[in-house]
Amino acid sequence: MAHHSCTCCCAHDNAQTKNMPEKAGFFKEYWRILLSSVILFSGIALSMANTEFFKNGTVTFVWYSLAYLPVGLPVLKEAWESILQKDIFSEFTLMSVATLGAFYIREYPEGVAVMLFYSLGELFQNKAVSRAKRNIGALLDVRPETATVIRDNAAVTESPRNVQVGEIIEVKTGERIPLDGKMLGEAASFNTSALTGESVPRTIRKGEEVLAGMIATDKVVRVEVTKPFEKSALSRILELVQNASERKAPAELFIRKFARIYTPIVTGLALLIVLLPFLYSLMNAQFIFVFNDWLYRALVFLVISCPCALVVSIPLGYFGGIGAASRLGILFKGGNYLDAITGINTVVFDKTGTLTQGTFEVQSCHTRPGISEEKLVQTIASTERNSTHPIAKAITSYAGQRQIPLVSATDITEIAGHGLEAMIDGQHVLVGNTRLLSKYKVEYPQELSEIADTIAVCAINSTYAGYLLLSDTLKADAHKAIKDLKALNINNIQILSGDKQAIVTNFAQKLGVAQAYGDLLPDGKVEHIEELRQDADNRIAFVGDGINDAPVLALSHVGIAMGGLGSDAAIETADVVIQTDQPSKVATAIRVGKQTHRVVWQNILLTFGVKLSVLILGAGGLATLWEAVFADVGVALIAIVNAIRIQKLVK
Numbered sequence: 199m200a201h202h203s204c205t206c207c208c209a210h211d212n213a214q215t216k217n218m219p220e221k222a223g224f225f226k227e228y229w230r231i232l233l234s235s236v237i238l239f240s241g242i243a244l245s246m247a248n249t250e251f252f253k254n255g256t257v258t259f260v261w262y263s264l265a266y267l268p269v270g271l272p273v274l275k276e277a278w279e280s281i282l283q284k285d286i287f288s289e290f291t292l293m294s295v296a297t298l299g300a301f302y303i304r305e306y307p308e309g310v311a312v313m314l315f316y317s318l319g320e321l322f323q324n325k326a327v328s329r330a331k332r333n334i335g336a337l338l339d340v341r342p343e344t345a346t347v348i349r350d351n352a353a354v355t356e357s358p359r360n361v362q363v364g365e366i367i368e369v370k371t372g373e374r375i376p377l378d379g380k381m382l383g384e385a386a387s388f389n390t391s392a393l394t395g396e397s398v399p400r401t402i403r404k405g406e407e408v409l410a411g412m413i414a415t416d417k418v419v420r421v422e423v424t425k426p427f428e429k430s431a432l433s434r435i436l437e438l439v440q441n442a443s444e445r446k447a448p449a450e451l452f453i454r455k456f457a458r459i460y461t462p463i464v465t466g467l468a469l470l471i472v473l474l475p476f477l478y479s480l481m482n483a484q485f486i487f488v489f490n491d492w493l494y495r496a497l498v499f500l501v502i503s504c505p506c507a508l509v510v511s512i513p514l515g516y517f518g519g520i521g522a523a524s525r526l527g528i529l530f531k532g533g534n535y536l537d538a539i540t541g542i543n544t545v546v547f548d549k550t551g552t553l554t555q556g557t558f559e560v561q562s563c564h565t566r567p568g569i570s571e572e573k574l575v576q577t578i579a580s581t582e583r584n585s586t587h588p589i590a591k592a593i594t595s596y597a598g599q600r601q602i603p604l605v606s607a608t609d610i611t612e613i614a615g616h617g618l619e620a621m622i623d624g625q626h627v628l629v630g631n632t633r634l635l636s637k638y639k640v641e642y643p644q645e646l647s648e649i650a651d652t653i654a655v656c657a658i659n660s661t662y663a664g665y666l667l668l669s670d671t672l673k674a675d676a677h678k679a680i681k682d683l684k685a686l687n688i689n690n691i692q693i694l695s696g697d698k699q700a701i702v703t704n705f706a707q708k709l710g711v712a713q714a715y716g717d718l719l720p721d722g723k724v725e726h727i728e729e730l731r732q733d734a735d736n737r738i739a740f741v742g743d744g745i746n747d748a749p750v751l752a753l754s755h756v757g758i759a760m761g762g763l764g765s766d767a768a769i770e771t772a773d774v775v776i777q778t779d780q781p782s783k784v785a786t787a788i789r790v791g792k793q794t795h796r797v798v799w800q801n802i803l804l805t806f807g808v809k810l811s812v813l814i815l816g817a818g819g820l821a822t823l824w825e826a827v828f829a830d831v832g833v834a835l836i837a838i839v840n841a842i843r844i845q846k847l848v849k
């Protein structure tokens with residue numbers, strides 16, 4: 199019902215007045231309401247002053263008709279269109295019948311007032327929805343409409359959709375990157391706020407990834423396009439946000455179904471308010487039936503029955519929650535996930551890249567006798583060079599720092615949870631963890647299993663060759679993430695990782711997390727979540743960022759992905775995406791959900807309470823159309839203001 203937009207709100211005028219002076223825009227938007235108000239209240243003043251010419255019935259009818267038409271005609275038009283679409287019990291139809299009925303019984307001021315305040319309420323509703331969508335819609339404004347492509351040494355302006363993978367684009371200082379790509383210059387600074395919510399500049403070096411939506415801040419840069427427009431990081435985020443409104447929360451779905459049943463029932467009751475006294479008067483001669491009196495009560499009943507306060511304020515509450523979250527760098531893929539996150543009592547974190555930086559550094563190199571450090575680093579780095587794993591990036595970067603040339607590796611096979619197998623110069627190479635060597639029955643020193651840090655072990659032709667020792671560090675807000683969750687009374691916090699148990703236990707102790715599980719393959723993580731789900735009381739949120747986390751994200755009640763550095767698969771599978779890569783935002787997302795849930799139910803209880811009270815008074819003849827207007831429009835406005843509060847309450 200509220201999905202219709204009442205033309206009295208002049209929504210179509212907004213586009214025309216967008217660039218006009220503010221006063222002209224204000225008048226064009228509100229002229230119907232202003233004109234109707236002036237005529238209505240001057241008519242009431244003339245009536246109260248007992249003005250002679252205003253006592254004439256024809257003059258009064260024409261006067262109030264002129265007050266009615268500016269706000270009434272658009273609603274009557276909407277009502278007619280709704281009826282043609284077989285949506286008979288829309289709020290437009292109810293308002294039209296109620297106000298025309300008021301004119302029939304010569305309650306002209308009340309008839310105009312109902313339509314006037316209803317139109318004003320619709321206008322405020324539209325503005326409130328627009329405000330709630332503004333944070334979400336602002337993302338749409340960051341999508342660049344053109345790209346400067348370098349073709350045949352000349353700059354050509356193109357639509358980003360027409361730029362091919364492999365082409366080179368040029369971006370001037372202050373311009374947005376239109377497509378995902380690879381940095382060609384030595385280094386440049388970028389504002390990443392469109393993607394991460396953080397305005398802190400980020401330095402990107404030659405060969406590193408540049409994402410659509412970033413802003414070049416210090417120099418002209420050239421980027422080699424690596425993804426088509428529709429698969430860019432920005433397009434993916436925009437698609438997630440645009441689709442969010444389609445996933446309705448249970449409360450929204452209930453209210454929609456309820457309104458379809460509730461409105462026809464109350465309309466039928468309004469008819470009975472007139473019909474039953476008439477039938478009773480036929481059986482009891484002493485009962486005097488006055489048609490206009492009972493019709494007035496029925497009209498009051500009709501106005502109150504309009505469910506727009508519910509149908510507008512509840513979706514608006516969820517819009518407000520999604521909008522407030524997006525402003526904080528948290529993308530909910532739908533109102534249903536805002537609801538689902540409020541019930542979370544168990545949070546399971548992946549370790550690498552989620553609680554830790556995921557940016558490893560090689561600390562030392564250890565080889566067996568007969569193998570030089572250069573040979574070991576060259577072999578491991580050449581095998582890992584095409585991998586996107588943080589450890590692989592650290593190793594190839596280390597080889598570059600030591601100026602060790604890489605060689606060609608062929609027949610590279612990834613063994614999930616173990617490492618890589620490859621052929622280099624005719625030699626069979628294994629690079630990964632100690633499980634990989636055990637799998638291939640390669641003997642290695644047992645002390646490797648006792649090392650509490652991350653290691654990349656290498657075997658050449660089934661013989662142990664050595665290992666690289668790497669280290670990772672906790673994210674700056676990892677401690678805050680755990681502390682904030684405990685403050686929300688979420689005490690079942692766990693860490694899962696493919697790293698060795700000693701490493702995972704070490705990080706868990708630093709964070710104050712009691713349950714930490716290492717040495718897990720992707721299947722092991724799935725089994726762990728399945729085991730948790732066997733207890734029906736557990737409502738689980740899994741937080742991860744890697745491609746291996748996608749199955750676990752899908753299995754949990756709410757999957758939360760780190761969106762800034764996370765893999766496409768994890769982001770696509772997750773229900774909530776944290777653009778800032780800050781684990782502390784998990785608690786923020788839960789707070790947004792709880793605040794939204796609270797506001798929505800406040801609106802439901804307020805609306806039902808007031809409407810039920812005035813319905814009873816209206817049926818008994820104790821409420822006028824003025825009280826009915828408050829029960830409908832007044833309550834709707836209060837509910838809307840309450841929904842808007844979410845924007846300020848969430849921090």
